[in-house]
Amino acid sequence: MHLKKSDARIHKMPSRKGVVDKKKHSRNPVSNEQSTIYWCKNCNVPLLDKNCGVCEGEIFEIKLSGPGDIRFCSPYERELLGKLLLSEFGCDPLGERLVLLNKISGEDKTAQVIVDGLDIGTLLFDMSLMEHHFEISVAGAQVFHGLIGSRTVTLKKTKMHLNGKKVSSELIESSTNDIKTGDPVIVVSGNLVGVGISLVDSDNMATADCPVLRVRKISSGDLKLSSRVATLEDAITANLPHLRKIGKNAMNTIKGIASQKEHRKLPVHVSFSGGKDSLVVLDLTLSALKGRDVRAFFLNTGIEFPETVEFVHSHCENRGIELIESKAENAFWENLESFGPPAKDFRWCCKVCKLGPAGAIIDQCSENGGVCLTIDGKRKFESFSRSNISASEKNPFVPNQLNIFPIRDWRAIEVWLYIYWRKLDYNPLYDVGFERVGCYLCPAELSAEYERLKDLHPSIYDRWNSFLLKWARSKGLSDEYVRHGMWRWKELPPKMLKLASELGIETEPSSVIDDFDITLTSGFSPCREGGFTVEASVKGVLVSEASAILNMLGSTVFSEELGMVLLKMDSGTVKFFSSGSLKVTANSKEYAHSCLEATAKQLLRASKCTECGICLKVCPVNAIELGSEKGRVYINDSCISCGKCTDGCVVLKYSDKILSAMLNGRK
Template identity: 70%
Template structure:
């Protein structure tokens, strides 16, 4: 299709023209963003028809447009699979694909699941999303996309009787319709035409009802009168790389300087360097940068195999390093995930116990070997601040709080996804084939951070892996009185559902209330908080799932302990407060005030749960400053000696206690009215 760009998108601003300026030596073209404009942006060269990271085309130096982006602006190139999905939707819904061979960019924006702005030739033509109600992809054209489609087809179209200047956001009744196509279903995105105005809307009923109903039949999103068209030039990836080459060289140089600036410091210059190579795009770029920056250093790749990786990822990591003669160290978590999932339940976005069990524990064992002669383990990591809010403030380097002997360096922390991909294409790097098959991320295949759209791809590509995980989820949900729809719509991915998922569940009629489940570990309160005759407050409970000897092995962390196996009693004193635990499972907590009693009960419950659910991952061993912890000895699975200084570091690092608030809510019986208020 050969259309010319007639007018810039209203969401685009023209950068200062360089056409009449001479390119003299030492001159520098600059672009100034409007004061107070904090929107992320990308630029577009009109002449070359390519996206630009900076407001200057490295190929022609011509006119540049600014495109404001929604969300964080972590824009990327559309993958072959995503392009296929988009094309199929356009053909099935509208009977044509006006985008043709033009390059497509996707910009992640907020949504229920996978949701991306679709940008073509610098124009926002619509949104490609995964519909959590239909569990299928959908394309919603913008007013610009509607214009491109309207120039070619008359399907999915509603024509209004007269033009109106204030249609945007309005609902239109049947009486205002002049005509409409017969292929419209309720909820469909539609093209809205009103005189010379063309835009997008949503159908509020089927086409066979539009002539009969008295209520509104379509909601107009936005219409516009300017005629929009695509650029006649179809650019290639080589064109994009060449236009951005000056910027790529600069950010590559900056990243290598970050690596060299830290790795060559006097205290680190003689240490081996490991690149954390996950098989993903970011770690691939960091590996290439590190090998270029530290040509005379001992650089190896470190792959943490969680045991729940995609087979494509495992193969890619090994093959990539083998082809290039890169030393590869692989730490394997083995069956750690499946060994612990029955105890913890499925991981969730707000309950990622799997990361510590499957990542930190095996990583720590490798780092121990690297630092056995003292010093630290230098690790170059590909984390970027655009990936998530939790990574927004990444420093150039930082110590791992759970693995103190590891120093992480983050050379591409400020890069956006498009810069990562441009670097990969510039350097001609092979990358994980999963990116071309519809996966935006290539981590663990059952990660709760996976989108439902990606789980659907897992089902198609690896049905056996999908079935094993889905069968577990269905069994887990049914045991808690939850429906299969709860699993189907991905609600298991949160311990506490966010508002958008609560709305989704309500509209789909999915019950989200779980029935209580008998666990091997439980604490049932048998009395409320009440004053003692001797002073202070006391509360009593019954504990199951923890032996007295197991409790005695860890309670040094709370205070001085006295354990009498003959009497079947454990006494813990923390100042003037005390905890008594009996072989029968009875627990009594006494403190000076009701608030102190509540806090001491909570701390006691945490440590008892820690004993019951300990995975022996070894993270607590590494953070203990006095070596007071042992695992798997004759003293028990977890043992804290009298050397404990009660600093609390092992509590902060423990995977169980990191999510104690969520886990305790599953095991504490709050049915007693007297005790309910104490934990709410």
């Protein structure tokens, strides 16, 4: 076997992002370890390690842009790619070849397209035009040159540096007659081949007085598609040793924890969402724990895709698996008018539709005082926020639940190869353009997939879209605000603000944003497990803002996915949700009151901060940042909880009277 770098190695190494530390809400730089796949030149298949299970031929290494969660192109995406190639270049030279997609950062759904080990371009959803496009790469141009006879500009030989340059008509030798202004084109100059953007139509290419072409990138090379067209079965066979190894490791993780003395007699629950990852985990658990009581539980949020609900039930029925389904029923729609549409930074729906039903299952599972042993399909390559998943973790948000993550190190391509190898039935939504198959209106869903919802389920789409339009109009926002997916954030990120500016879409609502308010929704009452609890409703503070400041009171765990921050203090805990719900639990009634008061003060401070800078001057350890992207007030890990910033805060000068009035109903 001979290993070398791929000729099309134009991929970047994974970017480094932060993850949430379990002890403090801090950001530690991490990167996904596996940023590489391999390609067997002889078999023409992707490999997940350096060895081919079929031959000992030449192996290419391919670097992937982060997070590196590469997968096979779905039938819908392959059809879409073919149509784009036909539209832009007049033919689809890929035929029946294996096509891989590697998710990369972008406005919306964006992926590198890898064929025969070559990065031939990017398939993306354009948020301005709300449609898909294919952007050919230099490697793609070199592959397609000679296979197609369209959208090509040939330049005269020149010694000038062409990369990034605009070219005048004097340098044009010839061009095909199908080029329009703004079209991506293949650029040829001698033995150099690359890509560019046409600045004029074909008719004016050789005569215009202005620049006619901008060369994006051009280089020497003679890349070609392989003479061998591999099949999915070929890929499975070549990766079979690797699949057996990672499958065995995953089963050992499950058996190792589930067979511990304190867990041996417990039933095992698999969190089965109907997605590909939970499907694989369910199959692995059944294989690893033969003879054990294995059950699947499904949290039906009431806003699941119909295909997902049907698949969960049919799969469990066909395999004789006991299914425990906890339903949120109409909880989402009943709370929608109060909270408005959920957002990536305001995921109140997770508490209402997931944590509630999950809590009911966990309580039932652990009613005899034990833990609820749960096998979960979370993977660190799904997002940077999951990149530090351990083999097992106690759920900080759901007491008495121990989660096991046996495929935490798997990438999407490994999940799919396992499914194909084991011939498992899977959710049909994956074949028609969806990567997420849970809640159909989840704000984390991409606009590209939301457009597919309109095609597949027009009545469901119309109900949700009608609400969004009504909501936007009530805020003085345009229909275009909804159409371009801006409802999916409570505070728009820079990329969406830039898009809105380019499209002339107003992003500031005309209605006044909620002012700070906190109201008790329950009195101080004894807990079943001991101690006391009190609940309140908070307005005017985002959960991200709360997370940025509350760690001065104790250690915090922030879950952006659940829209929740958990604060652990000496003798109590505080849970604050993006819905505005606040729950305090403490050893005594007095300490519960103290925790509530201390938390309310910091939330008021986060909401009303004027960035005057007094707190910066009194902090002895420089633990405070003001006006950063992390929040108006951000307390970092060096905080020693001395309280000097609280004592010196102008906003909190009269907080005792303000909060007392709010908490006692005198506003």
